[in-house]
Amino acid sequence: MAEVKVSCDEARHLLKQMMQIRQFEDKIMDLLAQDIVQGGSHLYAGEEAVAVGAISAIRPDDYIASTHRGHGHCIAKGGRLPELMAEILGKATGVCKGKGGSLHLADVATGNLGANGIVGGGMGIATGAGLSIKMRKSDQVVLCFFGDGALNLGIFHECLNMAAVWKLPVVYICENNHYGMSVSVKRACAVGDLTKRALAYDMPAESVDGMDVLAVKEAVSKWVGQAREGNGPSFLVCHTYRYYGHSRSDPRVYRTREEEEEWRARDPIKTFSIRCVQEGILSQEEVEALDREVASEIEEAVKFAVESPWPEPEELYEDVYA
Amino acid sequence: MREITYRQAINEALAEEMERDPRVFIMGEDVAIYGGAYGVTRGLYERFGEERVRDTAISEAAIVGAGLGAAITGMRPIVEIMYVDFMGLCMDQLSNQVAKIRYMFGGKTKVPLVVRTEGGAGRTLGAHHSQNLEAWFIHIPGLKVVMPSTPYDAKGLLKSSIREDNPIVFIEHKMLYNTKGLVPGEEYTLPLGVADIKREGEDVTVIAYSRMLLFALEAAQELAKEGISLEVVDPRTLLPLDIETIVGSIRKTNRVIIVEEDCKTGGTGAEIGMQIVENAFDYLDAPVVRLAGADVPMPKSPVLEELAIPSKDRIVTAVKEMLAGGSSL
Numbered sequence: 001m002a003e004v005k006v007s008c009d010e011a012r013h014l015l016k017q018m019m020q021i022r023q024f025e026d027k028i029m030d031l032l033a034q035d036i037v038q039g040g041s042h043l044y045a046g047e048e049a050v051a052v053g054a055i056s057a058i059r060p061d062d063y064i065a066s067t068h069r070g071h072g073h074c075i076a077k078g079g080r081l082p083e084l085m086a087e088i089l090g091k092a093t094g095v096c097k098g099k100g101g102s103l104h105l106a107d108v109a110t111g112n113l114g115a116n117g118i119v120g121g122g123m124g125i126a127t128g129a130g131l132s133i134k135m136r137k138s139d140q141v142v143l144c145f146f147g148d149g150a151l152n153l154g155i156f157h158e159c160l161n162m163a164a165v166w167k168l169p170v171v172y173i174c175e176n177n178h179y180g181m182s183v184s185v186k187r188a189c190a191v192g193d194l195t196k197r198a199l200a201y202d203m204p205a206e207s208v209d210g211m212d213v214l215a216v217k218e219a220v221s222k223w224v225g226q227a228r229e230g231n232g233p234s235f236l237v238c239h240t241y242r243y244y245g246h247s248r249s250d251p252r253v254y255r256t257r258e259e260e261e262e263w264r265a266r267d268p269i270k271t272f273s274i275r276c277v278q279e280g281i282l283s284q285e286e287v288e289a290l291d292r293e294v295a296s297e298i299e300e301a302v303k304f305a306v307e308s309p310w311p312e313p314e315e316l317y318e319d320v321y322a
Numbered sequence: 323m324r325e326i327t328y329r330q331a332i333n334e335a336l337a338e339e340m341e342r343d344p345r346v347f348i349m350g351e352d353v354a355i356y357g358g359a360y361g362v363t364r365g366l367y368e369r370f371g372e373e374r375v376r377d378t379a380i381s382e383a384a385i386v387g388a389g390l391g392a393a394i395t396g397m398r399p400i401v402e403i404m405y406v407d408f409m410g411l412c413m414d415q416l417s418n419q420v421a422k423i424r425y426m427f428g429g430k431t432k433v434p435l436v437v438r439t440e441g442g443a444g445r446t447l448g449a450h451h452s453q454n455l456e457a458w459f460i461h462i463p464g465l466k467v468v469m470p471s472t473p474y475d476a477k478g479l480l481k482s483s484i485r486e487d488n489p490i491v492f493i494e495h496k497m498l499y500n501t502k503g504l505v506p507g508e509e510y511t512l513p514l515g516v517a518d519i520k521r522e523g524e525d526v527t528v529i530a531y532s533r534m535l536l537f538a539l540e541a542a543q544e545l546a547k548e549g550i551s552l553e554v555v556d557p558r559t560l561l562p563l564d565i566e567t568i569v570g571s572i573r574k575t576n577r578v579i580i581v582e583e584d585c586k587t588g589g590t591g592a593e594i595g596m597q598i599v600e601n602a603f604d605y606l607d608a609p610v611v612r613l614a615g616a617d618v619p620m621p622k623s624p625v626l627e628e629l630a631i632p633s634k635d636r637i638v639t640a641v642k643e644m645l646a647g648g649s650s651l
Contacts, residue, residue: 063395097428104426113394114427118418124387125419131388132395135347135373155415158384165379319429320463322487 006214011272011281012290014056014213018048018269019294021072024081025244027298028071028088028102032248036306037088041102044072046243049268050175051076053216054143054238057224063111063129063142065122067175069242070105070115073145079107081297082304091308098311099319119180120150123172127159130168130233141227142170143220149180151189151197160235164201167232171223172203174237175210181246182254198235210238211266323506329499331473332362332438335480336400338509340370343398346484349376350385350402350438359404360440360499382411386437390420393435393489400484406441406493407453420489421464432487436480442533442583443631444497449619452627454584459491460561460593466514467561469493471535473503475558478512486514495533517564519571523551526641527571529594530581531557534632538581541637550641560590568594569602576607579640583631586614608644613637 006014025045031037044051051072055064066073074084079095087094088102095107106114113129116122126144133140150156151174163170176194178185191197198205204226208219216238223234241263245252252260276282282290326334340346347370348363354377357364367375378385382403389401403409409416416437424431443452459467466488470476476494483490520535521542530538535556542552553571557563572578578598580591591612598610613632621627 065391095428096426096430099428100426106427106430108427108430113391114423116419118414121414121419124384124415125391125394125423127384128388128391128393128399129395130391132392132397135392136396155383155387158379158381159387161379162381162384162388319425321466322424322429322432
């Protein structure tokens with residue numbers, strides 16, 4: 001494992017965001033069980049290093065497009081926990097006024113072009129944002145997140161091709177959590193090495209350990225730099241794992257408990273905390289304090305969400321048209 | 323006023339709006355060097371350059387999806403889908419992404435996107451190049467659906483569509499591109515959601531849009547010789563629908579025939595007819611009549627194709643039958 005090359009402040013920031021996502025997701029699992037969160041929710045626990053590592057490599061004015069498993073991206077891009085939690089509960093104070101929910105979580109003000117209820121649904125949006133950046137002669141970039149399940153959709157191929165032909169400033173980030181709902185990537189995808197998918201579009205590609213926040217950050221920084229300089233899109237595969245099932249009704253019969261334990265042993269928060277302590281960047285006490293600080297933030301977010309009012313009936317017809 | 327074609331009117335609207343607003347750009351299949359499959363964008367590539375008039379790969383989903391992404395990040399794209407029949411390839415982008423994103427985000431974004439496409443029968447192109455799918459789009463809240471029948475309307479409505487902050491499906495008709503009409507040389511726009519009474523009359527209201535409007539006007543002319551007076555109403559925008567103007571006309575004539583080129587079952591006429599029943603039932607002296615396309619995939623043979631859509635003669639016959647039936651009430 002490489003030496004940790006981060007400042008104390010940055011390490012704290014990365015660790016805190018990963019903890020926020022983990023505790024946010026664990027809390028939602030509780031709230032689902034209590035039926036305080038109704039409907040479904042796809043949880044990002046286990047994959048924190050991808051969102052946090054990637055988004056820490058871009059600027060606030062850059063864009064991201066997210067997925068149905070989008071809470072982590074939203075938090076990492078700067079979404080405020082109380083408004084995000086309220087949105088997931090469908091409350092009027094939610095970041096989308098309770099009209100989007102978990103599947104459409106989007107704090108547009110932070111440059112987040114939205115979670116998406118359709119697999120691969122953000123790919124066209126991200127590609128178009130890249131086109132817009134290029135036409136406006138801006139130096140912004142777009143991070144387009146999607147899962148391994150999106151790799152076999154037509155829109156994936158159409159967008160990668162379009163971005164490559166026009167040299168758009170988009171980094172396509174595949175979060176390979178190894179299962180599209182229940183079907184393993186090995187059973188769904190004709191190529192074993194997923195980076196090969198980029199070869200067809202003459203796009204540079206790289207595979208990275210998606211459980212290592214610094215490795216993700218380093219790779220994304222490199223490709224973002226390329227994109228900002230006008231060198232076009234790239235394709236990054238982050239190998240990771242979702243701890244919970246696809247959704248709350250998922251009994252996880254398609255994978256073994258041993259496999260789950262192997263991935264949990266490489267937990268991105270645990271391993272990064274240990275590294276920071278070992279390298280003397282953060283003390284054990286600081287790590288624990290951070291954990292408690294996040295826990296109280298999450299409690300406040302839940303309190304805000306639970307106590308928030310439901311949308312007024314007249315909201316039903318608002319916002320269909322500008 | 324000058325007389326120009328429907329094609330030229332649309333071309334002028336595109337050019338003027340691109341001139342007015344640097345955020346407006348065009349992308350689609352064969353729109354640049356070729357000038358569009360029906361020649362609508364001819365000359366724009368030469369005038370505005372390849373950055374703003376973009377040929378794309380044959381990738382309908384990416385064209386509409388990228389149009390959306392560009393629209394919510396500061397641009398005002400006009401994307402062209404060569405045939406309305408190809409909309410199936412981008413229907414998820416249109417229905418799930420384009421139409422819903424503003425609502426799902428609680429109103430925190432705007433989608434200034436125009437999807438221009440072209441449909442209709444008349445060139446014996448068969449079932450993949452001749453459909454009328456407007457009923458698909460009016461079933462999607464968040465979209466506006468525009469179907470102009472004349473060069474004047476096409477130009478004014480397209481300019482307004484490009485200035486809208488909502489996504490527009492703008493459906494042209496392949497058999498109208500060469501039709502001519504008076505169009506002012508000076509700047510004008512037409513409001514969306516406002517119907518136009520194309521001919522005033524007393525006896526029967528005929529509601530028709532796109533190419534069917536022309537057939538309705540021909541029928542009106544023929545019937546006038548027999549002393550029968552048709553009021554021809556062109557909704558121009560199917561979503562939102564100007565039901566007030568339609569009801570106003572029915573209050574005068576007490577009879578209505580809807581002429582539509584799309585398939586009858588679940589078609590646009592079903593929606594217009596039901597809105598009439600909801601809003602004007604007391605004014606009707608006869609049941610609402612629909613003249614619609616046959617419930618078949620569009621056949622290739624010119625003989626069958628003609629049978630599959632309404633005609634001037636069918637409108638004339640329907641009017642006479644309605645008036646005969648009405649007199650026996």
